[in-house]
Amino acid sequence: MRLLVVEDEHALAEAAAEHLREAGHAVDIAVKLDDAQAAVRATSYDLILLDLQLPDGDGLTLVRDLRNRAASTPVLIATARDQIMQRIQGLEAGADDYLVKPYDLDEMLARVAAILRRADSSRASQRQFGPISIVPSAQVVYLNDAPVRLTPKEWAILDRLSRRPDITVSKADFEDALYGFGSEVESNAIEAHVSRLRAKLGRGVIETVRGFGYRMGKG
Amino acid sequence: MRLLVVEDEHALAEAAAEHLREAGHAVDIAVKLDDAQAAVRATSYDLILLDLQLPDGDGLTLVRDLRNRAASTPVLIATARDQIMQRIQGLEAGADDYLVKPYDLDEMLARVAAILRRADSSRASQRQFGPISIVPSAQVVYLNDAPVRLTPKEWAILDRLSRRPDITVSKADFEDALYGFGSEVESNAIEAHVSRLRAKLGRGVIETVRGFGYRMGKG
DNA sequence: GGTATTCGTCAGCAATCGGTAAGGTGGCGG
DNA sequence: CCGCCACCTTACCGATTGCTGACGAATACC
Numbered sequence: 001m002r003l004l005v006v007e008d009e010h011a012l013a014e015a016a017a018e019h020l021r022e023a024g025h026a027v028d029i030a031v032k033l034d035d036a037q038a039a040v041r042a043t044s045y046d047l048i049l050l051d052l053q054l055p056d057g058d059g060l061t062l063v064r065d066l067r068n069r070a071a072s073t074p075v076l077i078a079t080a081r082d083q084i085m086q087r088i089q090g091l092e093a094g095a096d097d098y099l100v101k102p103y104d105l106d107e108m109l110a111r112v113a114a115i116l117r118r119a120d121s122s123r124a125s126q127r128q129f130g131p132i133s134i135v136p137s138a139q140v141v142y143l144n145d146a147p148v149r150l151t152p153k154e155w156a157i158l159d160r161l162s163r164r165p166d167i168t169v170s171k172a173d174f175e176d177a178l179y180g181f182g183s184e185v186e187s188n189a190i191e192a193h194v195s196r197l198r199a200k201l202g203r204g205v206i207e208t209v210r211g212f213g214y215r216m217g218k219g
Numbered sequence: 220m221r222l223l224v225v226e227d228e229h230a231l232a233e234a235a236a237e238h239l240r241e242a243g244h245a246v247d248i249a250v251k252l253d254d255a256q257a258a259v260r261a262t263s264y265d266l267i268l269l270d271l272q273l274p275d276g277d278g279l280t281l282v283r284d285l286r287n288r289a290a291s292t293p294v295l296i297a298t299a300r301d302q303i304m305q306r307i308q309g310l311e312a313g314a315d316d317y318l319v320k321p322y323d324l325d326e327m328l329a330r331v332a333a334i335l336r337r338a339d340s341s342r343a344s345q346r347q348f349g350p351i352s353i354v355p356s357a358q359v360v361y362l363n364d365a366p367v368r369l370t371p372k373e374w375a376i377l378d379r380l381s382r383r384p385d386i387t388v389s390k391a392d393f394e395d396a397l398y399g400f401g402s403e404v405e406s407n408a409i410e411a412h413v414s415r416l417r418a419k420l421g422r423g424v425i426e427t428v429r430g431f432g433y434r435m436g437k438g
Numbered sequence: 439g440g441t442a443t444t445c446g447t448c449a450g451c452a453a454t455c456g457g458t459a460a461g462g463t464g465g466c467g468g
Numbered sequence: 469c470c471g472c473c474a475c476c477t478t479a480c481c482g483a484t485t486g487c488t489g490a491c492g493a494a495t496a497c498c
Contacts, residue, residue: 151444168357172332187447188486195488196445208486210454211371212358370455406458407475414477415456429465429474443496448489455484463476468469 001046001116002026006036006062007078008055012102016049019105020112033057037065040073047074047116049108051101072136072159074115078103127162129216132205134162143201153178154197157190161206161216170213220265220335221245225255225281226297227274235268238324239331245395252276256284259292266293266335268327269314282314293334297322346381348435351424353381362420372397373416376409380425380435389432 003025007013010031017027028043030036033054040048040062048066052059063075078099097111127134133142139155141148150158156178161169171190178190194206194214204217222244226232229250236246247264249255252273259267259281267285271278282294296317315334318327346353352361358374360367369377375397380388390409397409413425413433423436 153445166354166357168359189446191486192446192488195486199488209358210368210485211374215357215359372456408457410475411457411477414475418477427475439498441496441498443494445494446492448491450488452487453485455482457482458480460479461477463474465474466472468471 002028002043003112004028004030004036004039004045004048006030006033006048006054006059007051008032008053009051015105016108019109020049023109023113025112031055033059033062036062040066045073047076047112049076049078049112052077052079076108076111076115078108127165129162129165129205132201134158141201148200150197150200153193154200157193158197158201158206161214165216168209168213168215173213221247221263222331223247223249223255223258223264223267225249225252225267225273225278226270227251227272228270234324235327238328239268242328242332243398250274252278252281255281259285264292266295266331268295268297268331270297270320272299295327295330295334297327346384348381348384348424351420353377360420367419369416369419372412373419376412377416377420377425380433384435387428387432387434392432 001024003020005013005017005020005027007016007029008031013029013031017029020027028039028045030039033056036048036050036054036059039045048062050059050062059077063077066073066075076097076099078101080101097115099108099111127136131144135141136159139150141150141155141158157174160174160177174190198206207215207217209215220243222239224232224236224239224246226235226248227250232248232250236248239246247258249258252275255267255269255273255278258264267281269278269281278296282296285292285294293315296314297320298317299320316330318330346355350363354360355378358369360369360374360377376393379393379396393409417425426434426436428434
């Protein structure tokens with residue numbers, strides 16, 4: 001597995017990286033937010049171990065960036081004990097788990113292993129809905145074997161719907177998932193995205209459950 | 220939804236309760252830890268909004284009590300800005316989220332809604348009544364395996380009935396649950412909805428208990 | 439640095455909801 | 469057997485909710 005460690009304390013970064021390498025992973029290190037973003041853009045990681053307090057910015061912006069680009073890379077956040085608020089925001093922004101610094105290296109390794117295991121099983125190959133096939137690993141959608149280009153937000157919506165096809169997802173849920181918590185969207189942004197998705201994929205793919213939200217059409 | 224507001228500042232308690240009632244919840248107020256514990260023992264709440272600083276004790280004991288009794292009632296904690304340690308302890312004791320006092324009423328409402336949503340979707344499962352199956356997570360009802368489309372109000376009524384199938388629910392209870400508390404529905408709105416429900420689901424599903432209210436039909 | 443996407447917002451339209459009311463039905467006491 | 473009262477059913481219409489095309493700002497890409 002290929003991992004990225006984002007940590008400005010050099011000694012800690014090296015120690016963590018070494019521990020992960022002994023466990024058989026390929027590990028890159030970034031000491032600044034800039035470096036991390038460059039690295040993430042250049043390569044696809046299987047997991048990111050992220051310190052929130054960085055010299056040139058808040059680590060959470062990296063998480064939001066990833067999620068806005070619809071990247072599902074798991075993120076494990078490391079934070080000092082007094083930054084509990086950041087921890088919570090981190091989980092809401094789409095992090096997968098957190099560690100309290102200073103952390104035990106073996107515990108870190110255990111968390112990493114747990115997340116990778118989880119991610120692997122949810123990565124699931126491919127999802128079929130009538131004429132639509134969704135390939136999460138490649139973030140590609142096919143309509144009758146013809147590839148369809150989706151924007152990041154469109155993908156995020158379809159991904160969330162198709163992950164639990166039996167569940168109705170409310171617009172409020174989408175807003176919590178696509179944007180932060182405090183950031184209120186005053187309008188019908190979700191409706192607009194759904195409309196665009198339907199234009200690309202056909203009418204039957206996403207069903208409206210009036211008064212509740214949206215759900216995958218039954219194929 | 221039935222909520223409990225635990226807060227010794229009378230004005231704030233009333234303001235919060237009023238705001239929640241406007242959102243359609245039934246709200247009780249407790250001004251002391253004692254009252255809160257009595258209330259929790261007497262009734263089952265869907266969520267508790269808890270001030271930690273109370274005249275007769277620490278609000279955390281309430282959280283611990285709940286968790287010790289394996290009650291999963293979600294708890295939203297409110298604390299002053301400088302009580303960070305309490306917040307941390309609160310989250311570790313099993314609270315679901317926290318608010319910094321003084322808080323904006325609308326933000327409070329948003330947090331409450333988010334927690335209720337989370338709790339509701341995790342409650343999941345599925346309820347069977349003869350030819351009817353109710354899937355709360357998808358907000359869908361099946362009649363002989365054919366999906367039936369219900370409006371939000373219809374769903375609310377069926378949901379409330381099916382949650383406690385052995386209980387007869389009075390029309391006043393429905394009005395409390397579907398509208399605010401001091402709601403004046405001058406007409407037969409509930410009867411009309413029940414009628415429309417029966418038209419969609421069949422006659423046997425909802426029984427009339429003349430003079431008292433309605434109850435799920437025994438399948 | 440210019441161009442193309444993307445995304446949030448808005449407005450107008452369409453569909454559906456839901457409270458109300460009015461007339462009908464049936465159970466129950468007398 | 470009668471009348472009353474609780475409940476049922478249906479139509480109506482204002483209010484709400486959702487859909488879609490257009491527009492402009494922000495952003496990414498070359």
